[in-house]
Amino acid sequence: MKKKLARTMVAAALAAVTVSGPMLAMRAQAQVGGIVHDPRNFSQNILTAARTLEQINNQIKQLQNQATSLLNEARNLQSLPVSTLGELQAQVDQTRQLLSEAEGIAYDVTDIRKGFEQRYKGGALTGSAAEMVANAEARWKDSVGAFEDAMKVQAGIVSNMGGTRTSISTIVGASQSATGALQAAQAGNQLLAIQSQQISDLAAVMSAQGRAEMLGAARAAAAEAEGRERFRRFRKGN
Template sequence: MKSRFLACAAALGLSIVPITSADAFLLGGIVYDPTNYAQNLLTAARTLEMINNQIKQLTNEAQMIANQAKELTNLPYSAKAAIASRLAQIDNLIKTANGIAYDVATVDAAFKMYFPEDYSAFSNAAMGAAAHQHWKETSRAFHDAMLIQAQVAETVRDDAATLDTLVQESQSAVGGLQAAQAGNQLIALQTKQSMQTAQMLAVQYRAEALERARQIQSEERARVRRERFLGDGSAYTPS
């Protein structure tokens, strides 16, 4: 009888398996357990949620790396060469200035030679030559001052274009590094303009100082000539 039953079951396509749940039942020869199915479905849902969370985390990390890359991106524009060139133009003018130079040692030596403190040993002709030399030095100094002022005026126009470019670069900066570099270049441009102003004032004050020294020397020479003209102060008495 047992053999017959098994043969019939095989012919009907049914499988005999142990049923572990009270709600389990046979469906097309397959044991279907609703409880086990629900648990498997819940596990699959949790696994899918965990995978989604991992994907979100990786996406956030990728975005963070991209932002860090932007923060470290160099500014594609540099005003360094232009700023250095304009300062060099002013410096070259000063180096090629006529007359008394601008370094301390040369100024000291030249001033002592051209502007003596005592004219008592000078002849009238020598004092005249000294006066002419003072006029030349003063004239050259004012000429140098005018050249420097003209050069500074020209660089101010160039600086305006550089400033406009730097502002545009800072506004379109994609990261902190670009913004910082643009800001540093703006500070460099401002510093360069301050240096130019200092150079221009130095040249101007030099010219004014030479003019004042010329006036003082002229007064001293006039005093010596007056004393020579008056002599010892005694009137001439014929014998």
């Protein structure tokens, strides 16, 4: 009985040593230099640091996006470095000057009414023989002057074509290298201005040519009326 009891006590002691050995080793590993290492706390700190780093990266991206937006706004507000407004105004002024130089009956309602009263109808066709000759000569001068004015306007507009072509090339080249919305809009506006100037030139040509044709038609009508008056007087004299 004594031998069995001794064996049982030895087995229990060995079991205790076997169980306590790993626990002592774990405690020894967890405690280094008097500092206790907590794995759970360590993992939580790592997650917190990762979240903080992610927030910092998001803030950096936001700042980068804001900087890019400011650069784009500055680029969109940048003005077009070229302008053809001066050349267009000069061409329009030249055409207007040619129209204002119209001889005889000019582009004025009062002047037209007065000229027709004096040379194309009424007393101008029933006056004395000398007055009829003078009025006929005045009407001829009106027609010749009108055709001359139309040719001057046409020549001036043809000369404008070279400047217009240069302006279009300049604006198209600037629009192709435009870096912002304002530059593109300004280039488009200048191209529209060139188109408007061309339409204005076309209207001037049509006005000058129409004036010449109308004066020619009025001259023919006046000559016909004058001829009838001369024939009436001839018959009355006989």
